[in-house]
Amino acid sequence: MAQPQRPTLSSSQLLTRDQAKTLADRVLALSTAEQTRVVIVSTWSGNTRFADASITTSGGVTDTTLTVTVAIGRRQASSSTNVLDEAALKRTVELAIQLARLSPEDPELLPELGPQTYQTVNAFVESTADLDPEARASAARRTITAATAAGKTAGQIFTAGFLEANARATAVATSNGLFAYHRSTDADYSVTARTPDGTGSGWARAGARDWSAIDAASIGRIAAQKAVASRKPQPIEPGSYTAVLEPQAVNDLIPLLANALAARSADEGRSPFSKPDGGNRIGEKVADERVTLYSDPTDRGLLGAPFDAQGLPIGRTVWIEKGVLKNLAYTRFWAQKQGKAPTGNALAGGLALSGGTKSTEEIIAGCARGILVTHFFYIRSLDPRTVLQTGLTRDGTFLIENGKITRSLKNFRWNESPLLMLNRLEDIGRPEPTEAGRLMPALRVRDFNFTSLSDAV
């Protein structure tokens, strides 16, 4: 029986800067359109999924997708393919041109960008890009072992988890001479532990650009400890309670503000940042004065992309500073129309919420009576005017009394707005890494609106 070679599909197959440039130039040369943009995304992804002490699926995928966007006059269209031979590239360019010719004029179309200067962001970490199937299986084993040990007072703990490592190279080139190239990695690992009596469930997650920053055993241990502590949850009357949201719960809510931060929606009267009589609320106080929300690809805790899919440089943007709305997200078109600088999408450069220095434990310790939330599930928008959302708590919801966790609570459905919530802060913790490109603190929020009970464990 032939022994397989070492990883036959791996991140070493990502396009280098030179390879991406050569490919982009080939495509630009094929285009007869007035304006052409090429976006190349080359990816490797390795994943391992397990449940009930068995790996259920694991995969390795490599792919390179090329998207051509062309403009003829004010008519624009795009076409993409992952077939990279000469014939396919030609067909893709021709299809984009054909689609553009057929498209009506877009009055908002801007010319492609010319050469730009980008900040240097080193977001590619070898330990993540090299995370092979054996290393992932070994991490799963460490997690299960730690969870089993931490949960043994409750019997045989059930664990299910997912570990994924990604490596990606992105290049953007335009017929006006722009060329941008960026590589990044990310690893994400989450684990759910359940007690054999079916009444307890816990969860933990870590995400980072650098796999070596993730402790597989610790994730298993925390998930199992939460599962054991959350057994036999008791109902309490739904209503407004002080809530302590762990950083992962905050990470579920705060990025939902990104859409609301679009300047155009605000200026058009369709956002919570619209003024009732027209215009937007830049300069107004929109959150507690401790709150600062920003994007910054060069922040060591974020390491976001230094450009977007148009090649627009992404820099530091402070959206909310000490509670005051400082900036909204301007597309190139809307920025030009309003005489502002374009920022790109609100999440492009990562997202961080800052304002405090305490740990989650300290935030809990300062709470006289409240509900501790591990994370949220199935969040859906109810009302864009207030960014009101509904969703559920999950995998560890506890009552806090006099600074201590005293008992496990049944899960709740809640209806709450991440924006309005930021006006009811009792305390804010230090920003913690929650996933690659995110820093979120624990929050203690007054009058969080828990609306009904859920029987789900």
Add this chain to the structure above:
Amino acid sequence: MSPTRRDFIRATTSTAAALAVGHHLRLSPAAQTLPAPGADAAVVDLANEALNAARGAGASYADVRIGRYRRQGVATRERQVTGVSDSESYGLGVRTLVNGSWGFAATSVMTRAGAQAAALEAIVLSRAARAVQARRVELAPVKPVTGTWITPVMRDPLEVPLEEKVALLLATNEAALKVANVRFVNSSLALLREVKTLVTSEGTNVTQTMIRVGPAFSATAIGSGDFQSYDEELAPRGSGWEYVESLNMPGNAERWASIAAEKLKAKSVQAGQYDLILEPTNLWLTIHESIGHPTELDRAIGEEANYAGTSFVAPPEKMIGQLQYGPPIMNIQADRTQEASLSRVAWDDEGVPADTWLIVEKGVFKDYQTTREQAARIQKLTGVTRSHGCSFAESWNAVQFQRMPNISLLPADTDIGVNDIVAATERGILIRNRGSWSIDHQRYNFQFSGQAFYEIQNGKIAGMLRDVAYQANTPAFWRSMDMIGGKSSYWMGGAFTDGKGEPSQSNSVSHGCVPARFRNVTILNTAKNS
């Protein structure tokens, strides 16, 4: 289930299709559908290359899927086109079983070397998985099959000229903008053609072409410091361009947009308990979330615990034949056969022929959705030895796993419609089209909204409401169902993209249903943050 019910579904859907398009073309639909393409020889060669490499390296079972996916999107707002895109994705995925452990690898390098590399990588993954293996995978038997199939369509939507698509959408927007206060209109088309060849080490070799269309329309009215939107429920379907035309979007847009304007003046709902009448345009999603997902066997046995969640329909040994899901008028069918449905295929991604079976019969839970490796786990409870054919992967680059087939509420024997249900209701709320939706990870507590809400007083529609959401516990909700429509009121909605799995995959699934009444349901006022 009774043959009459099954035949009914097939008969009504094909009749509806015939009416919609037959009128237009005046030709028999059967005679006009496109023929099913076969696999080209080079594709089968590559698949065999990967299969041989996998077997040579020790796979006890392997399957290879080669897929070519073409997607087109056209999006418009008001009088402009906001996006036209066309994408093609082509590649090969190999799944291997070594000592009872799965491995999966995929590549877009479509050469012999690329196919071999993917196969060997899958073997590496299978072997690595042995380090964490408490249970070996065992596959239910399936008879090897060869063949081809195509979604029955008259006109491939990818081949329709873009001018025609843009003209349709802009005419739709123009009609909507005639309505006073309607300032924003979005309309779009999502079109997909998927050509997939599956070759397995057991001798299956099938090539299928799946075609799906997803139209969308939304209007927003602005007035006196407020805005209200209305999304029409344009069901995505496994159909051709003829279905998009049958919706007559330009002819209906003014009426749809006027609902957004009307919502500005609607009365905000008084929260409380009401009898609820759900039109099929709303109920299909409630079925999807509260019956479709909880009856997936992988959720019931914990394999989705870390993501989509588990299920209240667990453990299987305490549920099959025992759980009273709803009243005796409740019959829930699973299938991958309904005409024009999104999950319709001839064979699933393990080569299992499409099936039709009952999930709930006369209110009692009967069976789950299964794949080959799952069927054996409950066969002693169900007496079913075959897979129900629920294996599906969203693309060549994703591993196949258990995905939802069409899950539908079958009509009552008495052929009543929604008007009859309204007439029989003293105090209630009627809801049309899907709105916001959310449900917990065991599928108990849900909260759904809609697009248009009407107050019912003494058997009549008394006026329009707004800010309505209904919140309930799944078993209590279904047990409160006391009236359902008959066959004339059956309608099939669907989700073009339904997420599950890690890495998350999207599938398309339809849900047929009739209007139904539910007693004493909690209604929230979403504007009051209730």
